[in-house]
Amino acid sequence: MSTTTDTARIFSSDNTAGASPEIIDAVTRAAAGQTLPYGADGITADVRRRMSEIFERDVDVLLVSTGSAANALSLAALTPPWGSVLCHRDSHINNDECGAPEFYTAGAKLVPLGGDDAKIDPDELRAAMRHKAGDVHSVEPSVVSLTQATETGAVYTRDEIHTLGPIAKEAGLRLHMDGARFAGAVAALGRTPAELTWRAGVDLLSFGATKNGTMTADAIVVFDRSLTAELAFRAKRAGQLASKMRFHAAQLDAYLTDDLWLRNAGHANAMAARLQEGLKAIPEVGLLGAADANILFCRLPQRVIEGLLADGYVFYHDRWEPGVVRFVTSFATTEEDVDHLAQAVGRHAT
């Protein structure tokens, strides 16, 4: 990115945004004084208390530095090395983590499944769960991982989760949710966090925060608390037990205070919806798939793509198939940013 890039023109991901002012303030406050390390501080206790309120039950919380760590640690606690993780073929854990799940699990196998909008198809799940189960010649189906929201910006509905969860749990498999964009899903659905997770059987949730306002802190929310001790050992061993844990905790604490997490996500979703609205009016634009949260896929004429790039816009294109582009909004995207983008598309399209 050249130094002259107008950073308001970056729509490549929600990880290009900075951090919410509330987060920075909390970190600044946390910097003063001494406190016990490794999570024995008061702010870390506060985070656990807040999470328990939000999820309407006692939960344990592990604070980690990346979403990849949250996912990989969770999967390691849910599958033996000879197990398999059933996930969507387009999922982040399958494509974008350089084998972090395989590393942390000591070699478990990810079994990719199909389904529209990057959501797992229930029939494919049922078939995969039965495939060679109990046969030592094959990895053992052990855990199902749902991505909420999905990689394509769709959101599993409450009913879809309550269909898939029981399929897994009744067959004895464990259930993980990769919630890198969980806030966006909750904001989109208007359902309680509880009913979108543990009430459908979710054992461990990767509770994403970095894409939605924190700096370098994500969390694992532990519904099955029998896993907490194991996760603590695994986290230390993975280099994920921060000595000055208060700084992770301060980020999460502010993130959960006064619904900042839902306000940020709601804003990001609204910006994507506004962009969708703006693009809908342009006949040359083909909108693709469900855009329930803050990710929008569409098909653009090549001259539009080239025009936008020439304008300094940053976004993924031609990665899925020719002419398909992805725009991502964030808590930091402004209405003006969105309107300028829609106008630019319109200008190049005609």
Add this chain to the structure above:
Amino acid sequence: MSTTTDTARIFSSDNTAGASPEIIDAVTRAAAGQTLPYGADGITADVRRRMSEIFERDVDVLLVSTGSAANALSLAALTPPWGSVLCHRDSHINNDECGAPEFYTAGAKLVPLGGDDAKIDPDELRAAMRHKAGDVHSVEPSVVSLTQATETGAVYTRDEIHTLGPIAKEAGLRLHMDGARFAGAVAALGRTPAELTWRAGVDLLSFGATKNGTMTADAIVVFDRSLTAELAFRAKRAGQLASKMRFHAAQLDAYLTDDLWLRNAGHANAMAARLQEGLKAIPEVGLLGAADANILFCRLPQRVIEGLLADGYVFYHDRWEPGVVRFVTSFATTEEDVDHLAQAVGRHAT
């Protein structure tokens, strides 16, 4: 720690301190605007430039969230799974990382060596390097890891490093330095970072920062740049590639600016020296070992230990042998904190 603890009485570790104001300011500044993720931002580039200046050669830098991650990633890049890591028996990697090196290396073995003040004895090193080398029945000696400063607060002199380094390198082994307290060692020795590292053969340096002023950011300094690509894959796979890398980078950038790292470490060392001076005057106190940096071991009568605990002092005691205590100072320790502690010891001793 009860809420009524006077936090100025915590001497258990340097990880109980918060963060330097300069670090917080840098993070605050970094929070605004959009930028490319995963280290493609300008601040990360600045850190690499600063490190190259400090070490007087082109280096690569990986920013990670903990010192354990820095050590484990480094060791994984330096030893095959069937290799061994020769380290002091009191080293952090051997005792305090819950097997992180074993995890990251896919099962390499740590071979503990002896030596005074937690420094590796050269003769023991030579013997261990030759032990069953080339014999497939035994793990293969592959890397030597030096801890600078050591776990007991001693510092390898320039000459000691230039003795041990060549022993390793001439035998074809790689050289790692666990510099969780590297700043303290440099401050204590008044030598250049270059001569204390790569000029003695160090391939990879875990460049600690969290104990000395940053919040949640440490670094690997890569002298053997042929390892950089491998380290990048390993870091991603370990969940250590932060998407909003600018926030790690901002911490390190401020840490390296205007010698903050050396000023902070120099202060911590001075506070330990001041404490040592204060305790020296008390006949009931037995000072133990070299206290070159910010860690001080001494032997105290049981009534003194009990008195300090009753005062609300927090420190490790009776962990090594009865009556042995450890005091650690940090960049945030004040002269007043130290003087109060020394006075309290004196008071309980008489």
Add this chain to the structure above:
Amino acid sequence: MSTTTDTARIFSSDNTAGASPEIIDAVTRAAAGQTLPYGADGITADVRRRMSEIFERDVDVLLVSTGSAANALSLAALTPPWGSVLCHRDSHINNDECGAPEFYTAGAKLVPLGGDDAKIDPDELRAAMRHKAGDVHSVEPSVVSLTQATETGAVYTRDEIHTLGPIAKEAGLRLHMDGARFAGAVAALGRTPAELTWRAGVDLLSFGATKNGTMTADAIVVFDRSLTAELAFRAKRAGQLASKMRFHAAQLDAYLTDDLWLRNAGHANAMAARLQEGLKAIPEVGLLGAADANILFCRLPQRVIEGLLADGYVFYHDRWEPGVVRFVTSFATTEEDVDHLAQAVGRHAT
């Protein structure tokens, strides 16, 4: 299998056969006297010499106890943990080894490709090799694994291997061949072992023997001898360095003597061809795919399947799709066994 099963009616796999008399004789001879352990014996040296003759160049040989170990060790030496193994989706390493490759490689990923007759399609290979190469967010394409003969009994022709091999090697990937049924492929093609392997770029060959006459011994043939030392450490560490190696070696030595390996494989192939001939005459039988070696797939009416099962025949059926059955012949299958089976099919079909 009930005790009254006529074992001549087992057509489920070639691993249901026993061992060739020549193999047993060699093992019996090897049992006498003392000799040095771990492969320092004379018979192990003989095997290496014979393999070098057969492959027309100096090769190294590792003797292991299973084909899974041969494959997993080979792949571990050819890919880093963050690498990927490009293989056919129907390959044994992908489906039937319970994650042995993932275990031995410390978590590398198998990327399944398509292609007829379980042979990798060159275009799919090219696309997969390029997919996110060099991108730390994704596993790095590192090795291509060909199964010769394939899981469906087809054989890569000399030209197909010389197409696929260079595709891999020119892109810097390594080349592994799973030759669990390599003898059958060589026997079917009438080509030299050299031109079917290293002349097309194969670095390591899993040289299967157990399915074709030995008891419990397979081999890795090492064409890239720079990998030999690493393989030796890996084998020891994997529990694959037999102390009384002479007993593995005696099996392989007899197997390679007087072309026993090719005679056995040629016989197994001939029995499959004879069965194919016999079934071809039965209109109700639908022959499926290429049956180049000793595996025959066909479609049978349900009443035929049931009739054969009632007769005591043992074979896989309804595992791929309804009505599809697999018959496998071996060095121990007799013409009479085959003719009886064909007659039974004919009897039940009409």
Add this chain to the structure above:
Amino acid sequence: MSTTTDTARIFSSDNTAGASPEIIDAVTRAAAGQTLPYGADGITADVRRRMSEIFERDVDVLLVSTGSAANALSLAALTPPWGSVLCHRDSHINNDECGAPEFYTAGAKLVPLGGDDAKIDPDELRAAMRHKAGDVHSVEPSVVSLTQATETGAVYTRDEIHTLGPIAKEAGLRLHMDGARFAGAVAALGRTPAELTWRAGVDLLSFGATKNGTMTADAIVVFDRSLTAELAFRAKRAGQLASKMRFHAAQLDAYLTDDLWLRNAGHANAMAARLQEGLKAIPEVGLLGAADANILFCRLPQRVIEGLLADGYVFYHDRWEPGVVRFVTSFATTEEDVDHLAQAVGRHAT
């Protein structure tokens, strides 16, 4: 070893012997006919029945190709990756398996303990078990591994095992026995296999056979049968599930028939005792340690060592300290071999 070596002069290990005739006969008989693979054959069932009789309770049995595999698989089933294995510092698992336990356990740590005759000292065990237990900064004490007979040829008495076992079990640790020379220990003690194993809390036993008469087959005897399913997956994944399992089984079956295992071991022990008797009469020989089984350590003058080597004797010397040599006898050692060796020592000593 030159081709002119008189193999009767090899005393370096019990793995230089061949195989018992009864074992070879059994393998020969097993070679005929077809049978189901992967342990579904009748001989494998027979082995399990025999083992259950010998150990006076229902046990499960896994047949593997090496003792290293037996040990590493057992330890992997008994410790989590963040656990530690408490073992004697001279144990085979700690020194001679190239990190196989670390590989199979995904990075657990071996904690070496002291004690005379390579037997674990109970007080050291108690201290190690308590060391940082429950502390996530350190590996968690998880399993104790006893080597019976020990690396120095001593044998834990019945009482010693019943002291150490309960120490481990009462603290919640698991108990493994490396019985590479278990037969020798049983033969030496005249106690039942049951009281030397599970009656003292042993969960898994590596039941060595290769050093005592089989070719390439050892076993894991599973007392805690809740581990059987996990072991089966782990074995497959490790390349240790032989397709033609009948050949491993035939070896073990013959080994257990008519007390061959105890007769062979008793003979080997008697040969070591005879050698000890012969050497005792030579004043220049210093016998060292307990020689309860088939391993004898002694101190010899340098001229004796040189004389024996010149005679073509093969044995380990100068590996522990100057002048210390080790002689190992086996089921195949004859009285004549032993007497010749003792005479040679006497000849060179005077």
